[in-house]
Amino acid sequence: MGCSWLLVLGLVLKVSHCLGIQGSGAEPISVISHNITAVLGEDVHLSCSYLGDSEITASEWRRQINSKNKFRRLAGFSNGKFFHQRDFSIPESPTNLTTRMRVSSVEAEGEYFCQFESEDEIFLDTVFVTVVARPEIQVQINAETLNGTHYQYVTCSAGGGRPAPHISWLIGRHPPSDPPFTVDVNETLHSDGTSTLTSVLRFPTQQQDEDTAACVVKHPTLPNPKLSAVRVETYARPNVTIKAEVVQQGGNDSWVVSCISSGGRPDTDISLALNVSEELQREYDKDSDAQTLSVRLPVAEYEGHIITCMFNHPKFTHTESRLITLPTFYLMGAQLHSEMGSENDDFRETEFLELQEGERDVVRRIEVAGNVPRYNTICKKDDGALPEDVALVGESLTFGGPVELHHAGLYVCDISYQHLRTWVQLNVTVRPPAQRLVPPRIRLDLRREDGRRVIECAAADAVPAANVSWLQPEGVSADFWFSSTTHNGSHSVRGVLLLPACSQWELTAVCVINHPAFEEAVNRSITFPICAPPNITLSASSEWKDGQKHTKVLCSAVSVSSAADISWHAGNESIGSLMEAEVQAEGLVLSWNSVHFLSSLYAGQNLTCMVKHPSLKTPETRTIHIPAHKAPWLSVSVARQQDSPIWLAVCDCRGEGVGTNLAWVLPQNARGETSLHTEYEGHIMNARLIYRFPLALHEGQELTCVYKFESGIAEKKSITIPRYYMSSLRVLNQTTPLHSRFDDQPVIHRLSVHENHRSQKILLKVEGNVPDHSIDCRRSDGLIVQMDGDAMILQPEVSGQNTGLYTCLASFCHHKATVNIQVEVMSEDEQLMLVTMICVSSSVAILLVFIVTLCVCCKRNSRQQYKKRESLSALAALMQEPGSPEVKKPPAASDDSKELVTYSIVIDIKSTV
Numbered sequence: 001m002g003c004s005w006l007l008v009l010g011l012v013l014k015v016s017h018c019l020g021i022q023g024s025g026a027e028p029i030s031v032i033s034h035n036i037t038a039v040l041g042e043d044v045h046l047s048c049s050y051l052g053d054s055e056i057t058a059s060e061w062r063r064q065i066n067s068k069n070k071f072r073r074l075a076g077f078s079n080g081k082f083f084h085q086r087d088f089s090i091p092e093s094p095t096n097l098t099t100r101m102r103v104s105s106v107e108a109e110g111e112y113f114c115q116f117e118s119e120d121e122i123f124l125d126t127v128f129v130t131v132v133a134r135p136e137i138q139v140q141i142n143a144e145t146l147n148g149t150h151y152q153y154v155t156c157s158a159g160g161g162r163p164a165p166h167i168s169w170l171i172g173r174h175p176p177s178d179p180p181f182t183v184d185v186n187e188t189l190h191s192d193g194t195s196t197l198t199s200v201l202r203f204p205t206q207q208q209d210e211d212t213a214a215c216v217v218k219h220p221t222l223p224n225p226k227l228s229a230v231r232v233e234t235y236a237r238p239n240v241t242i243k244a245e246v247v248q249q250g251g252n253d254s255w256v257v258s259c260i261s262s263g264g265r266p267d268t269d270i271s272l273a274l275n276v277s278e279e280l281q282r283e284y285d286k287d288s289d290a291q292t293l294s295v296r297l298p299v300a301e302y303e304g305h306i307i308t309c310m311f312n313h314p315k316f317t318h319t320e321s322r323l324i325t326l327p328t329f330y331l332m333g334a335q336l337h338s339e340m341g342s343e344n345d346d347f348r349e350t351e352f353l354e355l356q357e358g359e360r361d362v363v364r365r366i367e368v369a370g371n372v373p374r375y376n377t378i379c380k381k382d383d384g385a386l387p388e389d390v391a392l393v394g395e396s397l398t399f400g401g402p403v404e405l406h407h408a409g410l411y412v413c414d415i416s417y418q419h420l421r422t423w424v425q426l427n428v429t430v431r432p433p434a435q436r437l438v439p440p441r442i443r444l445d446l447r448r449e450d451g452r453r454v455i456e457c458a459a460a461d462a463v464p465a466a467n468v469s470w471l472q473p474e475g476v477s478a479d480f481w482f483s484s485t486t487h488n489g490s491h492s493v494r495g496v497l498l499l500p501a502c503s504q505w506e507l508t509a510v511c512v513i514n515h516p517a518f519e520e521a522v523n524r525s526i527t528f529p530i531c532a533p534p535n536i537t538l539s540a541s542s543e544w545k546d547g548q549k550h551t552k553v554l555c556s557a558v559s560v561s562s563a564a565d566i567s568w569h570a571g572n573e574s575i576g577s578l579m580e581a582e583v584q585a586e587g588l589v590l591s592w593n594s595v596h597f598l599s600s601l602y603a604g605q606n607l608t609c610m611v612k613h614p615s616l617k618t619p620e621t622r623t624i625h626i627p628a629h630k631a632p633w634l635s636v637s638v639a640r641q642q643d644s645p646i647w648l649a650v651c652d653c654r655g656e657g658v659g660t661n662l663a664w665v666l667p668q669n670a671r672g673e674t675s676l677h678t679e680y681e682g683h684i685m686n687a688r689l690i691y692r693f694p695l696a697l698h699e700g701q702e703l704t705c706v707y708k709f710e711s712g713i714a715e716k717k718s719i720t721i722p723r724y725y726m727s728s729l730r731v732l733n734q735t736t737p738l739h740s741r742f743d744d745q746p747v748i749h750r751l752s753v754h755e756n757h758r759s760q761k762i763l764l765k766v767e768g769n770v771p772d773h774s775i776d777c778r779r780s781d782g783l784i785v786q787m788d789g790d791a792m793i794l795q796p797e798v799s800g801q802n803t804g805l806y807t808c809l810a811s812f813c814h815h816k817a818t819v820n821i822q823v824e825v826m827s828e829d830e831q832l833m834l835v836t837m838i839c840v841s842s843s844v845a846i847l848l849v850f851i852v853t854l855c856v857c858c859k860r861n862s863r864q865q866y867k868k869r870e871s872l873s874a875l876a877a878l879m880q881e882p883g884s885p886e887v888k889k890p891p892a893a894s895d896d897s898k899e900l901v902t903y904s905i906v907i908d909i910k911s912t913v
Contacts, residue, residue, distance in 0.1 A: 028050060028051050028052030028054075028116075028123050029048060029049070029050055029051065029114065029116065029123050029124075029125045030048070030049045030050075030051050031047065031048050031049075031114065031125050031127060032047040032673070033047075033127070034125075034126065034127055034128065035127075035128050035130065036127060036128070036129050036130070037129075037130045037132060037220070038101075038103045038108065038109075038129055038130070038131050038132070039103065039131075039132055039133070039134055039221055040103055040105070040106065040131055040132065040133035040134070040162065040194070041103065041104070041133075041134075042103060043100050043101065043102055043103070043668070044100075044101050044103055044129065045098060045099070045100055045101070046061060046097070046098070046099050046101055046112060046114075046127055046129075047097075047098045048061070048096075048097045048098070048114035048125060048127065049095060049096045049097070049098070050095040050096075050116045050123060052118075052123070054118035054119075054120065054121065055118055055119070056077075056094045056095050056116050056117065056118055057117055057118060057119060058076070058077060058078045058079075058094075058116075058117040059076050059077045059078075059091070059094050059095070059097055059114075059115065059116045059117065060073050060074070060075065060076025060077070060078065060097070060115055061073075061074040061075045061076055061088070061091075061097055061099060061112055061113070061114060061115075062074055062076075062112075062113050062115065063110060063111070063112050063113065064110075064111070064113075071113070072085075073085075074088050074099075074112070075088040075089070075090065075091055075097070075099045076091060076097060076115075077091065077093075077094040077097075084099070087101055087102040087103075087104055087108075088100070088101050088102075089101075095116070097114055097116075101129075103129075103131055105192065105193075106131050106133070106162060106192060106193030106194065107193075108129060108131050109129055109130055109131040110128070110129060111126055111127070111128050111129075112126065112127045112128070112129060113125075113126055114126070114127065131162065131193075132162050132163065132220050132221055133160055133161055133162035133193075133194045133221070134160075134161065134219070134221035134222070135158035135159055135160055135161030135165050135196075135197075135217065135219055135221075136158070136159045136160055137156070137157070137158050137215070137217050137226055137228055138156075138157045138159070139154065139155070139156050139157075139215050139228045139230055140154075140155050140230075141153065141154050141155075141213075141230050141232060142155070143205075143233070149204050149206070149314075150204065150205045150206065150314060151202060151203065151204055151205065152202070152203060152204075152205055152232055152233060153200055153201070153202050154169075154200070154201040154213045154215070154230060154232065155198065155199075155200050155201075156169075156198070156199045156200075156201070156215030156217070156228065157196060157197070157198045157199075158196065158197045158198075158217050158219070159194075159196040160190070160194045160196065161194060161195060161196070161197065161219055161221075162193060162194045162195065163195075163219075163220070164187055164195050164197050165197050165217050165218060165219040166217070166218040166219070167185065167197055167199040167215060167216070167217055168215075168216045168218075169181075169183060169199070169201050169213065169214065169215060169216070170213070170214040170216060170227075171208065171210045171212075171213055171214075172210035172212060176201065176203070179207075180203050180204055180207040180208065181201060181202070181203045181208075182201075182202045182203070183199060183200070183201055183202075184199070184200045184202070185197065185198070185199045185200075186198045186199075186200075199215070201213060201215075205232075205233055205234070205235055205314065206235045206314035206315055208234070209234055210232075210234070211231055211232060211233075211234045212229050212230070212231055212232065213229065213230055213232050214227050214228065214229040214230075215227070215228045215229075223661075224661070234265070235265055235266065235313075235314050235315050236263060236264055236265040236315070237263075237264065237313070237315040237316075238261045238262060238263050238264025238265075238268050238311070238313055238315070239261070239262050239263050239264075240259075240260065240261045240262075240268070240309070240311045240320055240322060241260050241322060242257070242258065242259055242260070242307070242309045242322040242323065242324050243257075243258050243260065243324070244256065244257045244258075244307070244324050244326060246299065246373045252298075253299045253373065253374075253418075254296045254297060254298060254299060255296070255297040255298075255299055255302055255326055256294055256295075256296055256297075257272070257294065257295050257297065257307045257324065257326075258292050258293070258294045259272055259292070259293040259294075259309030259311070259322070260290060260291070260292050261290065261291045261292075261311055261313075262289055262290040262291075263289060263290075264291075264313055264315070266313075266314070267286075267291060268291055268311050268312065268313045269311070269312035269313070270291060270293040270309065270310070270311055271293075271309075271310045271312075272293055272295055272307065272308070272309055272310070273307070273308040273309075273310065274295070274297075274305070274307060282294065282295050283295070283296075293309070295307075297326070299329070299418070300418055300419065302326050303326060303327070303328040303329060304325065304326060304327070304328045305325070305326050306323055306324075306325050306326075307323065307324050307325075307326065308321055308322070308323040309321065309322045309323070327371055329370070329371055329372045329373075329417065329418075329420060330370050330371060330372075330420065331368065331369070331370040331372060331375070331415065331417065331420040331421065331422040332369040332370055332422070333368075333369050333422050333424075334366055334367065334368045334369065334413070334415050334422055334423065334424040335351065335366075335367050335369075335424060336351045336353070336364040336365065336366055336367070336397070336424060336426055337364065337365045337366075337367050338362075338363065338364055338365070350410075350425040350426075350427055351424065351425065351426045351427065352426075352427050352429070353426055353427070353428045353429070354428075354429050354430075354431060355399065355403045355407065355408075355428060355429070355430050355431070356403065356430075356431060356432075356464070357402075357403055357404065357405070357430055357431065357432050358401070358402045358403060359399075359401055359402065359403045360400070360401030360402055360403070361398070361399070361400065361401060361467075362398070362399040362401065362403065363393075363396045363397070363398050363399075364396060364397045364398075364426065365395055365396045365397075366395050366396065366397065366413055366415070366424060367395075368395075368415055368422070370417075370420070370422075372417040372420060373417075374417065375415050375416060375417040376415070376416050376417070377392060377395070377413055377414070377415050378413070378414045379392045379397060379411060379412070379413040379414075380411070380412050380413075380414075381409050381410070381411050381412075382409045382410055383412075386411075387406065387407060389401065390407065390411075392413070397411065397413065397426070403430055404430070405430050407428060407430055408428050408429050408430045409427075409428060410425060410426070410427055410428075411425070411426040411427075411428060412424075412425050412426075413425075413426075436463060437463060437464075437515075437516050437517040438461065438462055438463035438490060438517065439462060439515055439517035439518065440459035440460055440461065440462030440466040440492075440493070440513060440515055441458075441459070441460045441461055441462075442457075442458070442459055442513055442522060442524060443456075443457075443458045443460065444456070444457050444458075444511060444524045444526060445458075446526060448501060452498050452499065452500060452501050453498070453499040453500070453501055453528065454496060454497075454498055455496070455497045455498075455499065455509055455511075455526060456494060456495070456496050456497075457470070457494070457495045457496075457497070457511030457513075457524060458492065458493070458494045458495075459492070459493045459494075459513045459515070460490075460492040460493075461487075461490045461491075461492060462490060462491055462492070462493075462515055462517075463489060463490050463491065464491060464515075464516065465484060465486075465491030465492075465493055466491070466493050466513050466514065466515040467493070467513070467514040467515070468482060468493045468494070468495040468511065468512070468513055469495070469511075469512045469514075470495060470497050470509065470510070470511060470512070471509070471510035471511075471512060471523075472497070472509065473499070473505075473507040473508060473509060475505070476499065476500065476503065476505075476507060477500075478497060478498060478499050478509075479497075479498040480495065480496060480497045480498065481495075481496055482494065482495045482496075483496075495511065497509055497511075499528070500614060501531075501560075501561035501562070502531035502559075502560055502561040502562060502613075502614045502615050503528070503530070503531055503614060503615070504530060504531065504614065504615050504616055504617045505530065506527060506528065506529060506530055507527070507528040508525055508526070508527045508528075509525065509526055509528075510523050510524070510525040511523065511524040511525070530615070531560060531561070531614065531615035532560055532615060533559075533613070533615050533616055533620070534557040534558060534559035534560075534564045534611060534613050534615065534616075534620070535557065535558045535559075536555070536556070536557045536609070536611055536620060536622055537554075537555070537556045537557070537558075538553070538554070538555050538609055538622045538624050539553070539554045540552065540553045540554070540624055540626075541554075542599060544683050548598060548599075548600070549598075549599040549600070549656075549683075550596065550597065550598055550599060551596075551597060551598075551599045551602075551626060552594060552595070552596045553568070553594065553595050553607055553609075553624055554592060554593075554594040555568065555592065555593050555594075555609035555611070555622065556590065556591065556592035556593075557590075557591050557592070557611050557613070558584070558588055558589070558590050559588070559589050559591070559613050559615065560588060560589070560615070561589070561614070562589060562613070562614065563581035563589045563591040564589075564591050564611050564612065564613040565579070565591075565611070565612040565613070566579050566591055566592065566593035566609060566610070566611055566612075567579075567593065567609075567610050568593060568595050568607060568608070568609055568610075569607070569608045569610060570602055570605055570606075570607055570608070571605070575595055575597075575607070577593050577594065577595045578593070579591060579592070579593045580592055580593075593609070595607075599626065599629075600629065602626045603626055603627070603628045603629050604626065604627070604628035605625075605626055606623045606624070606625050606626075607623070607624050607625075607626060608621050608622070608623050609621065609622045609623075609624070629656075630655065630656060631655070631715050632653050632654060632655025632707055632715060633652075633653070633654045633655060634651065634652070634653055634705060634707060634715055634716075634717040635651070635652040635717065636649070636650065636651050636652075636703075636705050636717045636718070636719040637649075637650050637652075637719065638650070638703075638719055638721060638722075640695075641692070645694060645695070645813055646692050646693065646694060647692070647693055647694070647695050647698075647721075648690055648691070648692055649664065649690070649691040649693065649698075649703050649705075649719065649721075650688060650689075650690050650691075651664065651688070651689040651690075651691075651705035651717065652686070652687070652688050653685075653686070653687040653688075653689070653705075653707055654684065654685070654686050654687075655684070655685065655707075656683055656684055656685075661707065661708045662676065662687050662689045662705070662706075662707050663689070663705075663706055663708075664689065664691045664703060664704070664705055664706075665703070665704040665705075665706055665716075666691070666698075666703065667698065667701060670693070670697065670698070672691050672692050672693030672694075672697065673691070673692045674689060674690065674691045674692075675689075675690050675692075676688070676689050676690075677690070689705065691703070694813070694814075695721070695724075695813040695814065696813065696814040698721045699721055699722070699723050699724065700720070700721060700722075700723035701720070701721055702718050702719070702720045702721075703718065703719055703720075703721065704716055704717070704718040705717045705718075705719075724768065724769055724770045724771075724812065724813075724815055725768050725769060725770075725815065726766060726767070726768035726770055726773070726810060726812060726815040726816065726817045727767045727768050727817070728766075728767045728768075728817050728819070729764060729765075729766055729767070729775070729808060729809075729810045729817040729818060729819040730764070730765045730766075730767055730819070731749050731751070731762065731763070731764060731819060731821060732763035732764065732765055733751055733762055733763055734751075735749035735750060735751045735821070736749070736750040736751075737749055737750075738750050738822065747820070748805070748820045748821070748822050749819065749820065749821050749822065750821075750822045750824065751821055751822065751823055751824070752823075752824045752825075752826050753794060753802065753823060753824070753825055753826070754825075754826060755825050755826060759793055759794070760793070760794045761788065761791040761792065761793055761794075762791065762792040762794070762806075762821065762823075763790065763791050764790045764791065764792065764808060764810070764819070765790060766790070766810045766817065767817075768815070768817070770812040770815055771812075772812065773810050773811065773812040774810070774811055774812070775787055775790060775792075775808055775809070775810045776808070776809050776811075777792045777806055777807070777808040777809075778806070778807055779804050779805070779806050780804055780805040780806070780807070781804065785806065792806070792808065792821075794823070802823055802825050803823055803824055803825050804822075804823060805820060805821070805822055805823075806820070806821045806822075806823055807819075807820055807821075808821065
């Protein structure tokens with residue numbers, strides 16, 4: 001009755017299992033992707049697996065080769081063997097048709113059929129492969145001149161692409177405008193299914209100012225648009241001018257007229273028009289930034305001539321001209337001035353000078369009216385030579401003194417330049433010295449005008465007039481002038497000295513007053529302290545624009561009197577910038593210079609602000625460091641996806657302004673899927689790249705996550721996938737191994753269980769390092785056995801129906817281990833009979849062992865007695881007298897001298913426990 005109920009229960013479970021399978025609707029074929037994009041010349045994996053329970057007899061990849069439903073077999077399993085065509089690898093197993101296909105031509109594009117055959121059914125699925133080809137990009141630049149206009153051609157070719165790529169242009173950072181840029185595009189189709197796209201950018205050089213042109217190629221095989229930049233030629237508008245100067249060579253004066261072009265690119269075509277028929281020697285000079293065309297002209301012959309310089313340059317819409325008119329030299333006349341100035345400016349034929357007897361250092365400066373560059377002066381007295389203490393010093397007639405009566409007379413100074421002549425006459429009279437002396441009142445004033453210090457030294461109301469002079473500070477450029485007035489016979493002299501408002505040295509100016517009333521000269525001095533240096537401030541700020549970081553640095557200086565000169569430098573390179581300034585309260589001047597640039601241009605470098613000011617002996621510098629771009633933080637980990645055989649390799653990347661150029665470096669047999677997730681926190685991007693793969697694909701291998709910067713430098717992080725193993729599935733209960741006569745047959749463990757005992761357990765243990773596992777046990781008739789963890793439960797009440805061969809399978813991913821257990825059910829009567837047989841067998845064995853032991857002991861005793869008799873007979877022979885040989889012969893051996901024979905009794909008792 002119990003057996004009938006068990007059969008009914010098994011039938012119900014089997015029908016329920018079959019109905020569950022039919023109602024589940026699960027597809028028996030698994031395809032990772034039905035649409036695959038392959039790159040020409042590279043490998044692609046076709047993946048198709050059978051997940052059903054049927055036994056597969058044949059499987060294959062095939063492809064239809066014509067419209068008559070004729071197929072070509074590519075790779076698979078048939079008749080117990082694997083096969084594959086060229087460009088295909090051997091599939092992994094009959095139920096896993098994953099194969100590697102080499103995409104050698106565009107004809108590989110199409111639909112591929114994955115087919116599994118069992119005895120009862122055929123399973124079919126399809127995969128469509130789209131073939132693309134990565135283009136090869138080349139950029140070259142050419143130039144030509146048409147009708148006097150210089151053109152440049154930039155050709156960008158993307159060859160061997162499929163589908164056709166898209167080409168665009170950037171001039172500097174902007175698309176080219178139309179006009180002056182033109183773009184011609186040409187596409188060429190090739191017999192292998194690929195095409196070449198050629199784009200030509202044409203522009204006149206003089207109408208564009210950017211020095212780079214970039215070709216941008218977009219194509220499905222390129223993860224990001226490919227930018228290829230070339231440097232193109234640019235033109236710069238020159239500054240042109242003309243100048244003329246008189247030079248002296250060999251005692252003769254000549255005009256040197258120069259046509260100058262500076263800062264232009266390319267060179268300027270310079271010509272010079274003289275409006276004369278004769279050809280003159282011309283000199284051409286060119287340095288790094290300027291071109292000069294010069295001509296020498298005699299002064300006398302080219303007075304009043306108009307000289308024209310003509311400049312031609314691509315940046316000029318027409319010929320630029322500069323002209324200059326050479327002056328006509330003249331000498332209108334000359335007059336004498338004292339150091340205190342002249343009372344009138346009229347040119348007279350004869351000047352009159354009254355000197356005081358005993359007077360010293362009387363100076364009369366000769367002022368010439370004319371435009372000659374220089375002249376010669378010869379002075380005589382009464383048509384004879386000058387007295388010894390009278391001389392022509394520079395442009396002044398000087399009476400050293402003391403003045404005596406013989407100094408009176410007519411002095412004539414002849415002034416000449418080439419063919420031009422003039423003269424001046426001085427009638428000198430000498431009068432006795434005056435008896436009344438009035439010392440001057442001395443006053444020293446200081447004020448500021450037009451950014452300079454004005455020092456006024458006055459010697460007023462003196463008789464005669466005082467002599468005022470200045471002792472100027474050394475190394476300083478200063479201007480001075482003097483004036484004098486007369487009122488009621490007294491004289492006032494004023495001397496004004498102009499000094500820079502700011503200096504890096506302490507300056508002392510001394511006013512020296514000489515007067516006959518003073519025994520020695522009287523000095524009045526004033527000292528100016530060192531000018532305060534400018535207060536320099538440096539600051540930097542940054543902002544993000546279009547995904548890029550920009551930095552602005554500002555250098556400012558607050559100085560006195562005049563604005564400081566501020567410039568920026570990176571190493572030995574000067575950075576172009578514009579300086580600004582404004583006047584503040586209390587005479588202070590604020591000047592500043594700012595530079596705005598892309599942070600990556602000077603990342604990791606020091607920028608230097610250089611400040612120049614009259615108060616500084618050497619320029620002051622301030623340095624600011626532009627921080628380098630920090631490498632992104634990488635972290636890698638590996639984990640098993642919950643409730644799935646797929647494992648995850650996770651690469652986390654965090655950084656400022658980073659892009660999405662994050663990738664896993666995988667072995668060649670990689671077939672997993674990757675996905676990228678990004679999120680932003682301000683300008684900080686968190687990117688996570690997840691790679692999904694089966695454990696068997698990369699077990700024990702090292703996977704590397706790589707982040708690539710735009711400069712080509714890479715940041716890497718690696719992780720090793722654990723290697724697991726499952727050596728065996730062991731039975732912990734006491735068993736008896738049954739070995740097969742065939743070596744390749746598995747060992748069967750025989751196990752006996754007690755009849756009528758409920759829920760008996762067979763304990764199992766997995767040998768290996770897998771983190772977890774599942775165990776499935778089935779009887780040979782297909783009955784599934786209930787498991788409690790790693791224990792197989794025989795239920796309900798154990799009976800003879802539990803007898804049979806059980807197969808247990810332990811699995812973890814692709815690791816598996818099996819064990820075969822022969823379960824025998826033993827009743828209580830059989831157990832009692834077995835115990836009785838064991839006891840009887842054991843008693844008989846013990847009795848046999850005792851008998852054998854007794855026989856061995858008796859035999860050993862008899863042998864020892866024989867040895868004793870033999871030794872006594874040998875001793876008796878030694879004691880006898882010598883005799884015949886017969887007497888010496890040993891006695892014949894008795895039957896007791898036979899060797900002892902050892903017997904072994906082996907009792908083999910087999911029992912079932």
